[in-house]
Amino acid sequence: MSDLLERLRGRGWRMTSQRRVVAEILDAGDHVHLTADEVHVQAAERLPEISRATVYNTLGELVSLGEVLEVSTDGRAKRYDPNAHHPHQHLVCSNCGTIRDVHPTGDPLADLPDDERFGFTLSRAEITYRGLCPSCS
Amino acid sequence: MSDLLERLRGRGWRMTSQRRVVAEILDAGDHVHLTADEVHVQAAERLPEISRATVYNTLGELVSLGEVLEVSTDGRAKRYDPNAHHPHQHLVCSNCGTIRDVHPTGDPLADLPDDERFGFTLSRAEITYRGLCPSCS
DNA sequence: ATCCTACGATGGACCAAATCCAAGTCAAGA
DNA sequence: TCTTGACTTGGATTTGGTCCATCGTAGGAT
Incomplete structure (x- = not known):
């Protein structure tokens, strides 16, 4: 980069x-x-x-x-x-707000069935995983 | 509700x-x-x-x-x-901002492997699908 | 090397969303 | 019905961001 x-x-x-x-x-x-x-x-x-x-x-x-x-x-x-050229999602601590880049398996768009798309043309999916980081839990 | x-x-x-x-x-x-x-x-x-x-x-x-x-x-x-007791995700039009509740298949948390959890205790995943709604595309 | 000029930078005004706070009000238990 | 601590009020303040008239300068033209 x-x-x-x-x-x-x-x-x-x-x-x-x-x-x-x-x-x-x-x-x-x-x-x-x-x-x-x-x-x-x-x-x-x-x-x-x-x-x-x-x-x-x-x-x-x-x-x-x-x-x-x-x-x-x-x-x-x-x-x-700044990591725009490397697809990834985010893991956020609910307590302190720390953010980490993470790489889930699979294609998130594939999880949304046609009958749940309401005629939209999908371009991407943003996933925010939430939980407590090691020092907050 | x-x-x-x-x-x-x-x-x-x-x-x-x-x-x-x-x-x-x-x-x-x-x-x-x-x-x-x-x-x-x-x-x-x-x-x-x-x-x-x-x-x-x-x-x-x-x-x-x-x-x-x-x-x-x-x-x-x-x-x-207000739909907090009914798990769902959101589909948002990138142009007009309309929001729809949607229900993807599968468990989003399952897509994040252990070695991508960095010791976090996960509680949930929020997914925002983005695209163009029928009237904006 | 210098000149031009359109594009970029400045900073202060302005705006929307949200929070704070001291004073007043009221729901509900005794 | 009385009391009191929790709730509400509205105005000030904070935060995050945008706008705009004016000034400055990068980089192509000469």
Whole structure:
């Protein structure tokens, strides 16, 4: 995943210092799921003048480019998952909120029978497994 | 599900006119998923002085009592699902946001192998199927 | 190497959802 | 019916996010 910057440049993404810092922060944490605000804090350590709007804009673009996934497991702040090229689901601790990437067996879409699809054209399934992590249980 | 009020009283839930109205609104819509604000609007039709804080408090209690499920499928307002005693998953239109309750086959928890559980004690799995509804596709 | 200009960044205003809090009210047990 | 602790109120506050007019600059053109 560390060629994220390469891929973006190759797609004609205009490279600015702000975008580079945001992309690098996401790229650095492969199975970390930061909030926009956490990204902003980390970015500001390297680029003190970066604005929140820029972080939001950049994250939004990375999401629509398909380079990053938006996950909202708790109804609070959205989190950004840099692992977009590797299909996976999430395991969340009901107590402390920790998130882990997991890989269930089978194809989740296959579990939804035709007569339960109501004419929808399915594109994907997101699974959130919930439970208590070792240190909370 | 229409004995929600009974169950709550039986559990020693202090009954007030505000709580009754909120519970009845949820109880009335079996496969509807209202936002807190929509509940507030409907409640205010019957009880003009009811405050937002009370609606939020009451919804929060119904959730922790396990009578209602909190679902956040779009990162915007949370929605409240009165169908908590009937296990089901959600099918969401990526375009218009419509939500349908669906019943996939099999046990979603069974699809997560032991070596992908990282010592967690699993309690449930939430699946969100995404796609386009008939009128949006 | 420099110039242009369209695209990106800024920051402060604004917004929606949700929570907090001090003061007032009331359900239900004694 | 009285009492009291639990509930409600509404306004302030917090949180997460968006908008927009203006300024700045990346990178192609010359």
